[in-house]
Amino acid sequence: MKLAGNDILIQSLINEDVEYIFGYPGGAALHIYDAIFKQNKMEHILVRHEQGATHAADGYARATGKPGVVLVTSGPGATNAITGIATAFMDSIPMVVISGQVAKHLIGTDAFQETDMIGISRPIVKHSFTVESAENIPEIVKQAFYIATSGRPGPVVIDVPKDTTAPDKLFEFNYPNKVNIRSYSPPIDPEKNQIERAVEAIISSEKPVIYAGGGAINSNASSELIKLNEILDFPVTNTLMGLGVYPATDPRFLGMLGMHGTYQANMAMHNADLIIAIGARFDDRITNTPKLFAPNAKIIHFDVDHSSVSKIIEANIAVFGQVKNSLNEIIKLCELKKEMINTKKISSWKNQIEEWKKSHGLNHDMYLENSDDSTIMPQAVVQHVYNITKGKAFVTSDVGQHQMFAAQYYHFDEPRKWINSGGLGTMGFGLPSAMGVKLAFPNDEVVCITGEGSIQMCIQELSTCTQYNLPIKIININNEALGMVKQWQDMNYGGRHSESTYQSSLPNFIELVESYGHVGIKIEKNSDLKSQLERAFSLKDKLVFVDVYVDPDEHVYPMLVAPNGSLKDMWLDKETKT
Amino acid sequence: MIQRKVSIILENKPGALVRVVGLFHQRGYNIESLHVDPVNDLTEYKYVEKNLNIKLKKGEVSHLIISTTVNDNLLRQILRQINKLIDVLIAEEVK
Numbered sequence: 003m004k005l006a007g008n009d010i011l012i013q014s015l016i017n018e019d020v021e022y023i024f025g026y027p028g029g030a031a032l033h034i035y036d037a038i039f040k041q042n043k044m045e046h047i048l049v050r051h052e053q054g055a056t057h058a059a060d061g062y063a064r065a066t067g068k069p070g071v072v073l074v075t076s077g078p079g080a081t082n083a084i085t086g087i088a089t090a091f092m093d094s095i096p097m098v099v100i101s102g103q104v105a106k107h108l109i110g111t112d113a114f115q116e117t118d119m120i121g122i123s124r125p126i127v128k129h130s131f132t133v134e135s136a137e138n139i140p141e142i143v144k145q146a147f148y149i150a151t152s153g154r155p156g157p158v159v160i161d162v163p164k165d166t167t168a169p170d171k172l173f174e175f176n177y178p179n180k181v182n183i184r185s186y187s188p189p190i191d192p193e194k195n196q197i198e199r200a201v202e203a204i205i206s207s208e209k210p211v212i213y214a215g216g217g218a219i220n221s222n223a224s225s226e227l228i229k230l231n232e233i234l235d236f237p238v239t240n241t242l243m244g245l246g247v248y249p250a251t252d253p254r255f256l257g258m259l260g261m262h263g264t265y266q267a268n269m270a271m272h273n274a275d276l277i278i279a280i281g282a283r284f285d286d287r288i289t290n291t292p293k294l295f296a297p298n299a300k301i302i303h304f305d306v307d308h309s310s311v312s313k314i315i316e317a318n319i320a321v322f323g324q325v326k327n328s329l330n331e332i333i334k335l336c337e338l339k340k341e342m343i344n345t346k347k348i349s350s351w352k353n354q355i356e357e358w359k360k361s362h363g364l365n366h367d368m369y370l371e372n373s374d375d376s377t378i379m380p381q382a383v384v385q386h387v388y389n390i391t392k393g394k395a396f397v398t399s400d401v402g403q404h405q406m407f408a409a410q411y412y413h414f415d416e417p418r419k420w421i422n423s424g425g426l427g428t429m430g431f432g433l434p435s436a437m438g439v440k441l442a443f444p445n446d447e448v449v450c451i452t453g454e455g456s457i458q459m460c461i462q463e464l465s466t467c468t469q470y471n472l473p474i475k476i477i478n479i480n481n482e483a484l485g486m487v488k489q490w491q492d493m494n495y496g497g498r499h500s501e502s503t504y505q506s507s508l509p510n511f512i513e514l515v516e517s518y519g520h521v522g523i524k525i526e527k528n529s530d531l532k533s534q535l536e537r538a539f540s541l542k543d544k545l546v547f548v549d550v551y552v553d554p555d556e557h558v559y560p561m562l563v564a565p566n567g568s569l570k571d572m573w574l575d576k577e578t579k580t
Numbered sequence: 581m582i583q584r585k586v587s588i589i590l591e592n593k594p595g596a597l598v599r600v601v602g603l604f605h606q607r608g609y610n611i612e613s614l615h616v617d618p619v620n621d622l623t624e625y626k627y628v629e630k631n632l633n634i635k636l637k638k639g640e641v642s643h644l645i646i647s648t649t650v651n652d653n654l655l656r657q658i659l660r661q662i663n664k665l666i667d668v669l670i671a672e673e674v675k
Contacts, residue, residue: 309660
């Protein structure tokens, strides 16, 4: 079959089973857009800003496990996509971004809408390609999808000069069914002796903790993790990126750890004699001061990425391989040796953790407060949303206090349900990522928990939701300030709120969303909170924007004491430090 | 800390070198010297073919040598980061 470059590109994507492509047209991408027009196997979602396209593709990828696909034009189209690519890179999300480029003979001439996309994106991609000729497109697309989804996943950019997609030059189209990159072979199966060493450490431990992160979700290893812990019966904590990989309602779950982790999770990590890290990378929000991190713990680190192991915290035992495969191996060996686990000692360790939880655990009953004598607490909003959606919703979030409240109080029992920008911390992520999730799962409840600061960073996507009829529920936890910035200013800058409030300049969100054809609900009183949230979720076919005015002075706790603190050093409320 | 030499075999194609060089800056390591040549005489590169189970052709890969002053841990981290680059076949310390 002979095809032109633009059709070859689109056919290649169809061969990769791409169902949605998120993008925005422009000069250098117009040949490609013409090829999109001529087919009906793949739906293009027209966003309102390229950042929205990358976040939507990212949300789709996080929820489905399949790569998100983005198409943008050259110059500003490409640069607008950068924040979303960096977001996906930091959280290891598979994504393929196709950027138009000026024709080859114009490259380097400062042509209209020319920018060095390969150069600009280099530090934030797993790999990138420039198309030299239409003939190379199938192989490049095949390699791009393979690289994006294998090993430690990540975004891949394909820069496509306009002349390589010209409709008047035909080439033979054969899509490769195999891919071989001689310089790239991510580890798959673990080494047997590392598994044996890991099991030895497990059976000699008295104070173990399992610490699982986003890598376990990327490897689809949730059921293996659950199975392993049916044998081990150890306490489990998840990172912000790992929430849902171990069921939050399991009694062995300690909650999230780290900067705003629970008291019991942070104390358990600090006092552990064995930390089993599974697809987690000892990020600075987890370790606090690395030198003071878990002083008595032996570390077993399961990861697919060599460069993530012993980067921050030295691992005593490193198990390289797909986390899913490694867990399957260790399950077999633990099954044989489970009698040797020190259940007696571990039982008193668990009692200790239970005491920590009782003394300073989170209050999950704040939703019971319905008196108008007090302001609405943001935590209670999340608790109501959890109750109304029965814990089954996909929840996306933006970045700040509302994100931490969502992570602390929505109990995720399944992986891929909690969609947030953990590594880069990108405000504006919540709404467009929710669009990607809703397209992938149109029959599921998709909630975007956001704040009045974050939502305004990609609020133009309300229009995209109208065009494609995406009935997302947006919960705007409105404290009329950049809450997390303000919290830091309260705690570290003598309460000087430098540029963290808006001086009464916020829009009327209700009228704003109504102008897009959506429904807006404003909640200002505790006594209305439950019933109005229920009303929002009862409007199944509408995008509902719930603007909830909450206590503007509330802080997120616990909070690690930094700098120079360890995991046991926490602020528990505005006055109390551990 | 002493100066270490890192030997890198990478695909001889546009953009491959800058990924390695960029990585040094991005991760906060300093390049003290840098030398790169296409590999035309394959006799000393049999180990690459053996390690990766591939056959090399003349001029197909480049040999890059970078000097940098780092401790053991950082050197290990640098090598792992470089080896992760898709266009890099092998990165190791020159002893």
